[in-house]
Amino acid sequence: MVKATVSSAPPHLDLSEGESLAPFTTIRVGGPADWLATAACTRHVVAALRWAEERDLPVAVIGKGSNLLISDDGFRGVALRLTGALTAISARERGMWCGGGASLPRAVQRAAAHGLTGLEFGASIPGTVGGAVAMNAGAHRGELAAVLDWAVVAGPGGRRLVGPADLDLSYRHSNLRPGEVVTAAGFALGSGDAEAIAATLAEFRGHRRATQPQGVRTFGSVFTNPPGDSAGRLLEHAGCKDLRIGDARFSPVHANFIEAGPETRATDVLALMAEGRRRVLDRGGPRLEPEVRFLDPDRGIVSPPLP
Ligand SMILES: Cc1cc2nc3c(=O)[nH]c(=O)nc-3n(C[C@H](O)[C@H](O)[C@H](O)COP(=O)(O)OP(=O)(O)OC[C@H]3O[C@@H](n4cnc5c(N)ncnc54)[C@H](O)[C@@H]3O)c2cc1C
Numbered sequence: 265m266v267k268a269t270v271s272s273a274p275p276h277l278d279l280s281e282g283e284s285l286a287p288f289t290t291i292r293v294g295g296p297a298d299w300l301a302t303a304a305c306t307r308h309v310v311a312a313l314r315w316a317e318e319r320d321l322p323v324a325v326i327g328k329g330s331n332l333l334i335s336d337d338g339f340r341g342v343a344l345r346l347t348g349a350l351t352a353i354s355a356r357e358r359g360m361w362c363g364g365g366a367s368l369p370r371a372v373q374r375a376a377a378h379g380l381t382g383l384e385f386g387a388s389i390p391g392t393v394g395g396a397v398a399m400n401a402g403a404h405r406g407e408l409a410a411v412l413d414w415a416v417v418a419g420p421g422g423r424r425l426v427g428p429a430d431l432d433l434s435y436r437h438s439n440l441r442p443g444e445v446v447t448a449a450g451f452a453l454g455s456g457d458a459e460a461i462a463a464t465l466a467e468f469r470g471h472r473r474a475t476q477p478q479g480v481r482t483f484g485s486v487f488t489n490p491p492g493d494s495a496g497r498l499l500e501h502a503g504c505k506d507l508r509i510g511d512a513r514f515s516p517v518h519a520n521f522i523e524a525g526p527e528t529r530a531t532d533v534l535a536l537m538a539e540g541r542r543r544v545l546d547r548g549g550p551r552l553e554p555e556v557r558f559l560d561p562d563r564g565i566v567s568p569p570l571p
Pocket residue numbers: 290324325326327328329330331332346364365388389390391392393394395396397398399400401402403440442444445446447482483484485557565
């Protein structure tokens with residue numbers, strides 16, 4: 265990895281070349297990006313996006329990489345990460361302000377410490393606030409859409425302030441496009457009883473420990489749940505629990521998780537996803553749709569390419 269000495273790059277743009285993206289994901293798989301940019305304020309995000317646009321390079325914003333599979337061939341564009349002030353969290357009387365790169369579990373903890381209720385569902389969702397907005401992350405019958413008050417979205421042309429209705433949030437979906445970056449978000453929360461909030465958090469975390477793989481490399485749910493059913497149940501019924509391709513396997517604990525080993529390649533993961541989908545279809549089940557996002561070397565962030 266080398267720091268860029270690109271004379272055309274604005275001086276405040278922090279760029280490195282050829283850095284592996286695997287360490288920036290929870291499954292820790294995938295190749296290097298031609299460019300990795302880090303930005304600590306919205307103005308720098310806009311500058312990075314503009315720099316990429318001027319060179320006709322695709323952009324991929326990476327949060328905690330907790331729902332992301334990077335191609336083994338890496339990325340021929342600009343991967344963008346949010347740092348510094350964009351990871352800040354500030355609790356207010358009736359809500360919170362968070363940078364787009366802030367940790368969601370940390371925001372949940374901060375809300376709890378201030379007796380603010382509404383964000384508890386995010387206790388075990390290991391992403392950033394920006395990633396949670398982009399994915400409309402949710403759990404335990406709660407979701408981002410229910411608490412989002414406003415968001416700042418940056419693009420190469422500048423920033424705009426949006427409300428939840430502008431983002432068309434639905435189950436694990438927003439209308440944000442790859443070159444649009446959530447640099448801050450505000451949550452509208454209620455005032456609650458600190459002990460009750462702490463008890464809810466303990467219950468949610470305990471449920472995770474009992475039902476999902478722990479201490480292994482995953483990217484969370486592989487497929488979204490089809491209406492009225494669960495992807496985990498369908499995959500388990502189709503014999504996918506503990507099914508292995510290369511150095512990746514469907515978790516023996518919960519079939520809608522893929523666990524990676526030290527030698528796992530993205531191609532193993534994609535082959536396993538294709539096999540899981542095929543087995544469920546062969547048993548007369550629905551066509552499972554990926555929840556995880558895929559970083560394609562040339563196209564940027566897309567749905568994983570499954571046959
Ligand atoms: C163990 C485990 C458990 C999980 N449990 C849940 C769960 O219960 N519920 C759930 O919904 N998810 C769950 N996930 C998945 C994941 O944590 C969420 O989807 C999370 O919201 C992703 O955030 P991230 O910052 O990691 O985004 P990334 O994985 O880095 O990126 C995901 C997508 O969001 C986009 N994105 C990231 N940051 C921004 C930004 N600032 N602006 C615009 N777009 C952005 C990326 O470009 C990409 O398209 C789990 C994951 C793991 C590993």
